[in-house]
Amino acid sequence: MSLRFRQLQAFHAIIETGTVTGAAEMLGISQPGVSNLLAQLEQQTRVPLFVREKGRLLPTPEADHLFREVDTVVRGLDHVAQAVSDLQNSQIGQLQVVSQHSISFGFLPPLIAQFARDRTGLSISFQSQYSPKVQEWVLSGLFEIGICEAPLLQDGLSAHRFQVACRLAMPQGHRLSACRTITVRDLAQEPIIAMGPDHMTHRQMRSAFQDAGLPWQPQIHTHMFRNVLSFVREGMGVSMLDPFALDFDREGGFESRPFEPAVHMDMAVVTSRHRPLSRIGQAFLDLLLEQITPYTVAGFKSD
Incomplete structure (x- = not known):
């Protein structure tokens, strides 16, 4: 016996709604179409499923038994159909992002939150790491998208390169805060x-x-942007930092000014050349590149 899913779906809808009219509205087909599907099912199964009483369809005990079996199938396929729709609309899936430290604290979490707000089924994997590890993890498939500093040490990466202008950070109320631009000679002492x-x-x-x-x-050497900024707040000196570390800090206690000669950071958003991006990954990559653009140096040309 070869039963068609549409027949079972029509049967299920009649039980659920109590009428052929309700089933037709649920399935988006005509009432004759529902009646025809039910007739086909009864003919194939050779089991009476409904009795007609005063214009109503009343399920038989056999129909009640069949409904319990069909319910799991129909609801399961409905879930599958919804999952396909969500995947098509980038509503579910896994977002996998790893980033170097300065952009990972203040800039990325709000951006990821914005991206996830209307994607209720989204699973998120996010890590902060040093740039060589970022590249290694994207290449190995642990993460789909990485943000790192140059140089690129791994073959097999596709890169959206960009450059940002750093600024000199100083403690709040520092003597150099009166300057619009700091020069290297201003830092002699x-x-x-x-x-x-x-x-x-x-x-x-x-x-x-x-x-x-x-x-x-230099009086202090450190390897974390947040440590650098903490030392600046404590009045222990001045330092060169990128706009992501400066503009997205929430604690304050420092000021920043442009510096001459210009100091730049070369960065890249990287993905693997060997694996296609998921729909979720592509959607986030588009948003990420859009949000990074205002911070990039105009006219920067990557090699």
Whole structure:
């Protein structure tokens, strides 16, 4: 016996609504269409499913038994259909994002929250890591999308490269806060808080001091942007930080100014070349690139 799902669906809808009219409205088909499906089912099963009494359909005991079996199937397929619809509309799935530290604290959580607000079935995996690990994890498939600093150390990554201009951060009320732009010579007597020697901001600041004939002797070295900013708040010196670390900080206690010569951070949003992005991943990537654009240096050309 080959029963068609549409027949079972019509039978299920009649039991659920109590009438052929109600079943037709539920299924979005005509009343004759529902009656025809029911007649086919009764003919194929050779089991009386309804008795007609004063224009109403009353289910037989056999129909009640069949309904209990059919209910699981129909509701299960309805769930599948809804899941397909949600996937088509990027309502469910898994968002997998890993980011270097400065952009991961203040900038990304509100953006992820905005993205997830109308996606009630969304599962989120989010981590903060150093840039080499970000690239490694995206390449290995642990995460779909990564935000990292240059250089790219892994083959097999697709990259949306961008560049941001750093600013000099200083304690609140610092003497240099009266300046609209800070120059390297303004820092001749200032204690400097620097990222590690391998970091691009460290190298650019060192070059700026050397070009100006000034000694480059940072008082504090650290490897976390949030640590740098904490030391600045405590009045232990000034430092060069990117706009994501500065503009999305919630604690305050510091000021920032443009710096000359310009110090830039080269960054990238990376995905794997070997795996297609999920619909969820693509939708978030589009939003991420849109939100990053206002912070990027105009005219930056990647290699």
